[in-house]
Amino acid sequence: VQIVQLKGGISHSQSNTYAYEVVELFSEAFSTVGRYLPLPVMFDTVQIKELIEKDKHIKKILDLGRQANIAVFTVGTVKNDALLFRLGYIDKKDKDIIQTRAAGDICSRFFDVQGNICDKELDERTVGIKLEELKSKEKRILVAGSQRKITAIKAALKGEFANILVTDQYTAEELLKD
Template sequence: MDKNDKVIQAAKLYYLLDCTQNEIAKKLGVSRPTVSRMLQTAKREGIVQIKICEKADRLTDLEADLEQKYGLKKAVVASVGQYEDHVIKTTIGLKAAEYLDSIVGDDDIIGVTWGTTIYHVAVELKKKQVNNVQVVQLKGGISLSEKNTYVSEILYLFGKAFNASPHYLPLPAIVDNVVVKEAIMADRHIKRVIDMGKRANIALFTCGQIKSDSLLFNLGYFSEEDAGMLYSTAVGDISSRFFDKDGHVCSQSLDERTLGIELEELKKKDYSILVAGGSHKIESIHAALKGEYANVLVTDQYTARFILDK
């Protein structure tokens, strides 16, 4: 029996036959700590998938509480079995795709940002018969890093779902100084895409965390001075625009060097949809809602409870 077979056998004995870890260790001829590691591997690799069935009325109560606390047009709370990033992103991605399908109609302009959360929304989209829909990128996504921002995939999948030709913003999210930004914004093709983002009646985005290993911090945009300032004052970002715990833009100079939609523009959308969940995003979500940058929230039941308690 190879290692993978043992992991599967251990999972079956534990989850299907209710054997203890000591009993499994004896059956497989391994130590009890080894059995514990096998069970963790089984969950991590998807051999075992745990689903907790949350009562629908409990989720509805959470949605109502979120809508009341933050003045939201709509809250969508997904039930996740594990409070882990990949599970959360997959589940809320599906819920956000379903919600988007329910609201998109003829002549809509959909503005989207990039990153792994929005990519999970994009892959769950189903084709919908609508006319004259446009999809536009809300912020630049080019960087010096090899890390994938999923810009091309996201725009392609949104365009495919709504029979639209996507409009790309082939720029970095942040430039070194205001003069460079002003020169870029003088280009009529770039200005046309930026203006389309302003006219979008639907905006879909996530919020980032302030951590050295988060995607935006790994894309080579920040000087040491920028990073130090953000670590000390910011709790999150939307579309590469950073805000503090009260939802206020925390660096005007950095904001002036950022290419893409401004946070104030999000307040004007018919649907300004924040898709986010996970323990590391609680502060960021709360501050974003406090700043009134979203009128729709898609999250999971654990994150919902945490931000309601704040």
């Protein structure tokens, strides 16, 4: 068993992403060593991101994530207090576009209610597994709950990013209403 971080998680802001802690706890639970992606989740330009992804060590971790047969992930919201907005990677212009078009994000990749990528340029600057690559996993486990994530969870299920949902009773009841 290998535990591999599927997206960059280093933050230059005061907000903690808990990316390291999540990988560490999974690694302890499965008595293995975690494989960390020691990068920010987004770069300023596509060219910088592509150059860094060519590094043999980074490429190896990204490839391990792509090869994994199980992915465990959550969804983020596009509300003003969303973690990705607090991290400082997204400027006001991009934030406005995202909040107009997106239902949520998985691995920092924003998608609409139909499961389509919302901002191609921003997506190209994002480090980690692509949503289409995620769809190829045998088990795609979405762990999410709460009223504030209903829209994002629905869109993730509609986009077929998850084939297993782990949630709470109240969120499940809300999802079943439609």
